Amino acid sequence: MALNIIDLIKGQLGPALVSQAASQLGESESGISKAISGLLPAVVGGMANNADKPEVLDAITGAASSGMLGNLLGGATGNSLISSVLSSIFGDKIGALVNSISTFSGVSNSSSSSLLSMVTGAALGSIGKYAADNNIGASGITSLLHDQKGVVSSLLPAGLSLASLGLGNAFGDHDPQKVKVTSYDEPKVEVNRGGETHVTSTPNNNNEGGSIWKWLLPLLLLALAAWFLWKQCNKPADQTVVTSDSTAVVSDTANTMMNNDSAMVTGSKEMTDIDLNGKPLKGYANGLEASMINFLKSDGYKNAADDAALRDTWYNFDNVNFKMGSSSELEAGSEGQVQNLAEILKAYPEAKINIGGYTDNTGDAAVNKALSQKRADYIKAELGKMGVGAQVVDAKGYGSEFATVPATASDAERAVDRKMAVRFTK
Numbered sequence: 001m002a003l004n005i006i007d008l009i010k011g012q013l014g015p016a017l018v019s020q021a022a023s024q025l026g027e028s029e030s031g032i033s034k035a036i037s038g039l040l041p042a043v044v045g046g047m048a049n050n051a052d053k054p055e056v057l058d059a060i061t062g063a064a065s066s067g068m069l070g071n072l073l074g075g076a077t078g079n080s081l082i083s084s085v086l087s088s089i090f091g092d093k094i095g096a097l098v099n100s101i102s103t104f105s106g107v108s109n110s111s112s113s114s115l116l117s118m119v120t121g122a123a124l125g126s127i128g129k130y131a132a133d134n135n136i137g138a139s140g141i142t143s144l145l146h147d148q149k150g151v152v153s154s155l156l157p158a159g160l161s162l163a164s165l166g167l168g169n170a171f172g173d174h175d176p177q178k179v180k181v182t183s184y185d186e187p188k189v190e191v192n193r194g195g196e197t198h199v200t201s202t203p204n205n206n207n208e209g210g211s212i213w214k215w216l217l218p219l220l221l222l223a224l225a226a227w228f229l230w231k232q233c234n235k236p237a238d239q240t241v242v243t244s245d246s247t248a249v250v251s252d253t254a255n256t257m258m259n260n261d262s263a264m265v266t267g268s269k270e271m272t273d274i275d276l277n278g279k280p281l282k283g284y285a286n287g288l289e290a291s292m293i294n295f296l297k298s299d300g301y302k303n304a305a306d307d308a309a310l311r312d313t314w315y316n317f318d319n320v321n322f323k324m325g326s327s328s329e330l331e332a333g334s335e336g337q338v339q340n341l342a343e344i345l346k347a348y349p350e351a352k353i354n355i356g357g358y359t360d361n362t363g364d365a366a367v368n369k370a371l372s373q374k375r376a377d378y379i380k381a382e383l384g385k386m387g388v389g390a391q392v393v394d395a396k397g398y399g400s401e402f403a404t405v406p407a408t409a410s411d412a413e414r415a416v417d418r419k420m421a422v423r424f425t426k
Helices: 005-010 015-025 029-049 054-063 068-075 080-105 109-133 138-146 207-233 288-297 335-347 365-385 411-417
Strands: 178-181 188-192 197-200 240-242 249-251 254-258 264-268 271-276 279-284 352-358 392-399 419-425
Touching: 005 029, 005 109, 015 029, 015 068, 015 109, 029 080, 029 109, 029 138, 054 080, 054 109, 054 138, 068 109, 080 109, 109 138, 271 288, 271 335, 279 288, 279 335, 288 335, 288 419, 335 365, 352 365, 365 392, 365 419
Parallel strands: 352 392
Antiparallel strands: 178 188, 188 197, 240 249, 254 264, 271 279, 352 419
16 A cells, blocks of 8 residues: 555644634634645545646656745745646636535635645645655656545545535546445445445336345345444454554553564553653653663663563654654654653663664555664664764664554554664663
8 A cells, every 4th residue: 555645745734734824814723624624635636637747746846845845824825836736637627626615614715725725735845855755756756646546535524525526527437435336226225435325216117127126135235234333343442543654653542562573562641750760751651761761770771681682672652753754854742752762871871772663564665664764863863962872772774574564454553563662782
């Protein structure tokens, strides 16, 4: 499964930008958020459907060096790159798209138009930056965009469809938001995205055909109901929430920190003061800080004969998140745990560590490994700036090498494989 471009772009359209847009445009934050939720899959779908056009590719590569992401709200309207792309992917359907989003979200047409430019700018800038950071050329960008086809319409929020946006023809005739199964003049079965089934009857003038469907249709409906119940019963009991391309997994009840082989360290998600020889550190109870400090206080490190005695236990960062697709930008609040690790190493100057970066099984393996290596190097460099670089022996990106969850699993299930971790070494 390829990179989810929509998740990549969402990292640029966070609450701060929504609040700023609402203030500048004179709209409610809920209306702005609702409009963005409809515009984002529409824009990505338009780009995916026109991925071979030079103007789309040129705009993406040009956005990487234009600083577009630094001024999405103020610099998007009237931007020639954005205008060119919108004209290329939507043509004369821009007006219909703006009107539909305005009606759907409750914002004015002018606000909807401004948000369309902003979302398009975020898309161009995010994809362009990702391509530049990972040395992806024009053919790779085209392939990346093509991979988004077939899923975009299913990502539209409830109440919107490609047809309602006036984009049905632009994306092809098939809109998978609703699938209708019809047979002759027998009852029609409509299955919507929520899994609800509606049966409507029509007059039947074919007695022989009707006699077959009288027993076949109930069986089909029964099988459909059984499948739906089976899916519900097999959902994971502990629902996991994952930040975009997050290297930390935030669970409702606990964070599981896994190593390459078999050992695991489990921490609850309750923030508390962790005692570091009389100095309090803010961290999760039984999380990275507490687990490492307890090990050091127990003389476990001092008594370890060699590296082989330490190599099987890794400690996951449980509050360090990189921005989607980035190897040099941390999400707000992430720096604190890196500083905590530096304080631990300062308190135990004899201790040495290795840093590991990991990804899930989706996307290109080589790209994943390169990204995880850059992230591991970044953490090492940050620790060096904090005065403990000599205690970091190695930093290595493993990519998806040790991923355990199949690429076909849900994003929440695959989140356990996306992490940054440290282990002690000799």
